Amino acid sequence: MDHSRSAKGEARARAAKAPEDDAPVDVAVLGAGVVGMCTAYALARRGLRVVLVERAGEPGRGTSFANGAQLSFAYADALAQPSLWRKMPGMLADLDPAFRVRPSFDPEFLRWGLAFLRNCTGARFSQKTWAALELGVESQVALADMCAHHPFAFDHARPGKMHLFRDDAALARAEEVSQMKREAGFEQHVVGAAQAREIEPALTEAGHFVGALWTPEEEVGDPYLFCRGLLRVLRRDYGVIAQFDFAAGAPLITPDSVTIPERGSLRTVRARRMVVCLGIDAPAYLAPLGIRAAIQPMKGYSFAAPLGAHAPHVSLTDTARKIVFCRLGKTMRIAGLAELGVHDTAVDPARLRALVEGARAGLPHAARYDEAKDGWAGLRPMRPDSVPEVRRASERIFLNIGHGMLGWTFAAGCGERVAQQVLAADCELH
Ligand SMILES: Cc1cc2nc3c(=O)[nH]c(=O)nc-3n(C[C@H](O)[C@H](O)[C@H](O)COP(=O)(O)OP(=O)(O)OC[C@H]3O[C@@H](n4cnc5c(N)ncnc54)[C@H](O)[C@@H]3O)c2cc1C
Numbered sequence: 190m191d192h193s194r195s196a197k198g199e200a201r202a203r204a205a206k207a208p209e210d211d212a213p214v215d216v217a218v219l220g221a222g223v224v225g226m227c228t229a230y231a232l233a234r235r236g237l238r239v240v241l242v243e244r245a246g247e248p249g250r251g252t253s254f255a256n257g258a259q260l261s262f263a264y265a266d267a268l269a270q271p272s273l274w275r276k277m278p279g280m281l282a283d284l285d286p287a288f289r290v291r292p293s294f295d296p297e298f299l300r301w302g303l304a305f306l307r308n309c310t311g312a313r314f315s316q317k318t319w320a321a322l323e324l325g326v327e328s329q330v331a332l333a334d335m336c337a338h339h340p341f342a343f344d345h346a347r348p349g350k351m352h353l354f355r356d357d358a359a360l361a362r363a364e365e366v367s368q369m370k371r372e373a374g375f376e377q378h379v380v381g382a383a384q385a386r387e388i389e390p391a392l393t394e395a396g397h398f399v400g401a402l403w404t405p406e407e408e409v410g411d412p413y414l415f416c417r418g419l420l421r422v423l424r425r426d427y428g429v430i431a432q433f434d435f436a437a438g439a440p441l442i443t444p445d446s447v448t449i450p451e452r453g454s455l456r457t458v459r460a461r462r463m464v465v466c467l468g469i470d471a472p473a474y475l476a477p478l479g480i481r482a483a484i485q486p487m488k489g490y491s492f493a494a495p496l497g498a499h500a501p502h503v504s505l506t507d508t509a510r511k512i513v514f515c516r517l518g519k520t521m522r523i524a525g526l527a528e529l530g531v532h533d534t535a536v537d538p539a540r541l542r543a544l545v546e547g548a549r550a551g552l553p554h555a556a557r558y559d560e561a562k563d564g565w566a567g568l569r570p571m572r573p574d575s576v577p578e579v580r581r582a583s584e585r586i587f588l589n590i591g592h593g594m595l596g597w598t599f600a601a602g603c604g605e606r607v608a609q610q611v612l613a614a615d616c617e618l619h
Contacts, residue, residue, distance in 0.1 A: 213446040214238040214430075216611060217460035219437050219474075221248035223412050223597050225466035226419045227604030228589050230335065232464070233427035235608055240458050241420075241429060242449060244436040249416030252468050252567040253597065255491045257513040257524035259504050260408035261350060261598050262329040263375035265321030266366060267575035268594065269308035286543055287511035291530035297472070298530055301485045304573035317574045318366065321595070322373040324577070328602030329408075335601060339426070341418035343410045344517040348503045350407035351389060353398045355509040360400045363508075367402060377404045391501040394553055409504050409515050411522075412597045432458060437467075439477055440586075447585045462614070464587040464607055469568040471590040480582045484591045486568035488531040490544045491524035493517075493563045494556035507551045512544065514555050521556035523548045529571070536566045569593050579606045587611060 218229045221243035233239045245251070279285045281292065292298070308317060336345065354360035360379065370377045385401040386392045392401075423429035438452040440463065449458045467474050472482040500521055505514040512525035525544050541564040549558050572578060572591035577599055582588050589607040592599050 211459065213459040213461050214240050215461055216240075217242055217447070217449055217458050217463040218466060219449070219463060220251070220466035220468060220470075221245070221416065221420075221431070221433075222251045222253035222466065222468050223249065223416060223600040224253075224468065224589055224592055224603060225464075226416050226423075227331075227600040228464050228466050228607055229423055229429055229604075230419060230427075231331075231604035231608035232611060233423060233429050235612055237611070239423075239427070239429045240460060241423070241431040242435050242437050242458055243431065243433050246433050247417070248420050248431075249413040252569060253412045253416060254567065255493070255522070255524075255563065255565040256412055256489075256567060256597055257491065258344075258409050258411055258515040258517055258522045258597070259350065259506075259513055260329075260332070260410060261595060262325035263322070263370045263373070263377055263404045263407060264350065264352070264506075265318060265325045265595060265598070267308065267314050267317035267321060268571070269305050269317070269574060270314045271309055271311050272362065273309050287525060287547070288527045289529070291528060293530055297483075298485060301483050301573050304483060308574045313574070315369070317576050318369060319373070320576045321599075322369065322375075324599050324602045325375075326373060326602075327605060328599050329406075331601035331605045332408075335419075339419075339422045341422060343412075343414035343418050345408065345410040345415075346516075347406060347408045348516065349388075349403065349405040350504040350506070351385060351392075351404075352402040352506045352508050353385070353392070353395060354400055354402070355398045357399050359508060363402050370404070375404060376406055377402060379403075389501050389503045389505070391499040391552065391555060394499050395507075395551060407504060409517065410597075411517050432456070437474070442583075442585055462585045462587065462611055464589055464611065465582075466589045468590070468592075468596070469570045471570065471588070475582075475588075478583075478586070480586070480588070482578065482588070482590055483573055484570045485530060486532050487571045487593070488526070488528040488534070488566055488568055489524060490526045490536070490541055490564065490566050491522060492541065492545060492561045492565065493520045493522050494558055494561040495519065496521055497554040497556045497558075499552070499554040501552065501555055505552075510547045510551050512548050512551060514548070514552060523556065527569075532568070534566050534568060536564045538564075540566075570596070577603050579603050579610070581610050581614060
């Protein structure tokens with residue numbers, strides 16, 4: 190039996206039924222980035238009536254908008270790792286152009302920083318990377334299932350991914366971690382520079398590198414097109430209602446429902462439960478409810494440019510420069526830079542230039558850099574252990590937040606996880 194078809198029919202029928210006057214819907218999903226969209230899908234697919242609430246005028250306009258576009262299911266390495274102790278002074282002193290820290294005395298920042306440092310041990314790194322790899326496996330399966338049932342265009346492809354290493358020590362460390370990836374079920378090989386160039390001829394222009402990590406099954410896709418395409422599916426096939434231009438204010442929680450008001454208006458959404466998928470805005474939203482979310486922003490940049498004469502086909506990460514190259518249809522999406530503790534999304538022209546020039550130095554003809562457009566900056570919602578927070582926070586509130594550097598990768602799997610938790614809570618009631 191095709192479960193998704195029956196769930197789809199059930200959801201459509203329930204949505205079509207005129208709701209009793211002020212009967213709450215089953216679930217309000219707050220935030221329509223990749224995480225909120227996948228959450229709405231996973232809930233609606235299970236036959237629940239869902240309302241999506243988003244501050245912007247359309248989905249996918251937050252951090253999800255123009256990220257690196259890599260679906261790196263097997264590259265889920267936790268950011269906190271022992272090698273960071275060595276690099277930390279350089280980051281704090283602004284010596285590493287790709288990774289900067291803006292320290293502050295804000296108690297939340299300090300608490301986060303201490304928790305992050307506690308995670309910089311070998312044992313914690315393995316534990317958290319393993320947890321993220323499990324999420325990677327689930328996400329790849331969930332996304333494939335979604336695409337099989339609802340084919341829609343978002344420049345989705347499976348070109349494989351390569352991590353370039355320019356020094357032997359870094360490659361040796363990656364090789365050690367690679368064993369975990371294979372144990373998790375991913376195909377991943379360490380290849381020498383010559384073999385890497387055979388797989389991806391564009392690397393003949395990459396200058397000196399000692400080898401690469403090659404993961405043939407990794408995928409790419411445009412997250413903004415994904416959000417728009419999935420919204421059409423949610424409305425058409427599952428009767429999901431989307432409330433855009435709706436900045437959610439503090440919810441009113443009663444024994445049987447939660448009412449979410451729009452800030453500065455009389456509009457409200459009433460639901461039996463809500464799932465918070467507010468990305469970088471989650472901590473501020475949750476704090477007045479007494480729910481602490483350990484999330485700090487890590488600003489990054491991207492730009493798009495037409496494909497160059499030697500545009501790579503595989504998705505690439507230049508680990509030394511911390512820059513990713515991702516072919517999306519006829520354009521090259523290039524992303525990078527990490528500024529921990531920076532809260533604004535303004536595009537600093539000097540930082541954007543640093544990214545463009547770093548990419549040009551790494552792969553001079555990957556893109557037509559002089560025609561680069563759409564410079565963009567976004568805030569990665571970082572947790573100190575790099576594992577998203579997907580849990581029930583109270584009777585009616587669920588969290589799906591803190592996806593850090595890999596929210597696009599983890600969105601589908603985290604959506605499934607939180608939907609299972611909501612359903613389990615419903616079962617408790619019956
Ligand atoms: C430069 C860069 C490159 C990246 N590259 C990759 C990559 O290659 N692969 C990968 O997997 N990940 C990547 N990421 C990370 C990824 O983009 C994020 O983890 C992911 O987008 C987080 O998704 P989200 O849905 O949680 O947040 P968002 O996309 O920010 O969605 C949250 C939504 O909540 C809305 N909102 C906020 N407050 C309210 C409110 N009060 N009421 C209603 N709505 C509200 C916002 O408008 C927003 O639409 C990258 C990030 C950056 C910055």
